[in-house]
Amino acid sequence: MHTTIQPQSPPLAGITGRRVLGAAGLGPATLGFRDGSVAPQAPQSGPCLDAGDLLVLPGIVDIHGDAFERAVMPRPGVSFPYPGALLDVDRQLLANGITTEFHGVTLSWEGGLRGEAYALRMFETIAQLRPVLGAAHKVHLRFEAYHLAGVQTALSWMAAGRVDLLAINDHLPMMARRMGDERKMQQYAERAECDVETFRSRLRAASGNAQEVPEAMSRLIAAARDAGLPVASHDDPDLATRQHYHRRGCRIAEFPLTVEAATLARQLGDDIVFGAPNVVRGTSHTGAPNATEMVAAGLCTVLASDYNYPAPLQAAFRLAQLGVLDLPGAWKLVSRNPARAAGLRDRGTLAPGQRADAILVDDRQPGLPRVCATIVNGELKHAAAFLPLVDLADAGTLAA
Incomplete structure (x- = not known):
């Protein structure tokens, strides 16, 4: 036959x-x-x-999406090979109208899914599968500020052209506040592929880097800017933090935690990213500002998938349905504006x-x-x- x-x-x-x-x-x-x-x-x-x-x-340009983590690790501690996982993610992206995806790859002191080994697998798999992938796949490196041991690694990745956008994250204080919450510690430990006590030890060790963090992050941001990369700060809690990062060249405020921080970002001319799931659900799952209200107030320039690939498409139509913006205006939040924020002048319209x-x-x-x-x-x-x-x-x- x-x-x-x-x-x-x-x-x-x-x-x-x-x-x-x-x-x-x-x-x-x-x-x-x-x-x-x-x-x-x-x-x-x-x-x-x-x-x-x-x-x-x-086509939709998504500058922050980490839903791929569920394809790689569908259950805590259960990981799948990257090639099959990324091919599945590519099909999800295309089916949801995302033609350019910035995968939120985390380099953190936590290790496991958000450690160096997994990031390297992402880089290698994107390169390996590029001929068969339908969407354009790029890397948004989410660097955890207290991970001083990873600074040189991140610098080498940027120098090698593996990173397309850098974001400075700082989830350590929030995790430290949950040190006594056994359920959360177990979740973190499973993602980090270690036991709870080992995770607590890693958290304590990272906490000891506090005094060196500002200088190290300034060095990382400067290197990114020299490489022509857009830089974001993640979860700005207040005016001082947004001002601090703006002065160092972070011109994207990603998921600001307060209206005040978002307002300052707008006054400074920075892009402001909120989660499209926030619009679709009508609220933030973390208690952050309501994204629909931020769009209506002119305090959101970009909507990102965050943890749900269908959300940008649905969010743009929901904003139009609610009368917050007309469809052409809403569509800019998921196509033209994110492309410009990411330095991509060749797409989005x-x-x-x-x-x-x-x-x-x-x-x-x-x-x-x-x-x-x-x-x-x-x-x-x-x-x-x-x-x-x-x-x-x-x-x-x-x-x-």
Whole structure:
């Protein structure tokens, strides 16, 4: 018995639809693709995807997503090989309209899932699977401030071009307050792949680095800036912290814990990231400011998936449904703005010269948008519905 493998379909010449989100808003348009980018003019021939009445939107750029950790370690202490896990994550991203993903890889004194060995597996797997991955996979290095032993490692990773965004995290004080909570300590220990007493010892040892942390973080931030990397500070609790990190070149306030910190970030011209799950759920799971209210107040420029890949898509539509923003305005929070915050000037909008990253969305059911197709770099990478291809040379007048 012989199996015939069909050749790949030819690259798309473009896409046409009656509701395409362009610079002038939503309207009929035909976009041409050339060498993975949006062409200056509509194509005259070749296969063109006909979106019909589906929404055609720029692909989602997610600058903070750590839901991959659940694919790697679906249960505490139960880890799976990275290649299969990352391939599964890639399919999740495409199905949820995310065309560029910044994986929140943590380098922490904790060890285990958030230690050096797991981070190295992520780097190696992304490089290994790049030819078969559909989305663009990048690394957002979440560096735990008290992990002084990891500073040189992080510096070497940045110098080698393995890191695409640096964020300074400091979860140690919160963990230290929970030292007597056996249930939380057990959870932390399982993630760190050690017993509870070993985890407590690691926490105490890291706590002893307090006096050296500011200088070490200044060094790390300076190296990132010299390498041209965007830098974020995570969970700013107050005005002083945001001012401190802004002065050192951290121009992204990621998940500020107070309205005051977010307000100062806005006054300083910094980007402000909140979690898209916060919008979808209507509240923060940690007691942080309500993201919907922050968007309404102009105190949020970016929404990130955080721990739930479907959330950016759902959050943008929810904001439009609530009347907080119109859909083009809400979509900037998950596409154009995160791309700019991450220093990516080549994506985030469907404009000539930009990467041809687009998604087709069925929005007929209110509050439940569904991604029907995902195009990355001009190639169809995911399809969940029948979508006709037309040859423009024979099709006559399409959307224009």
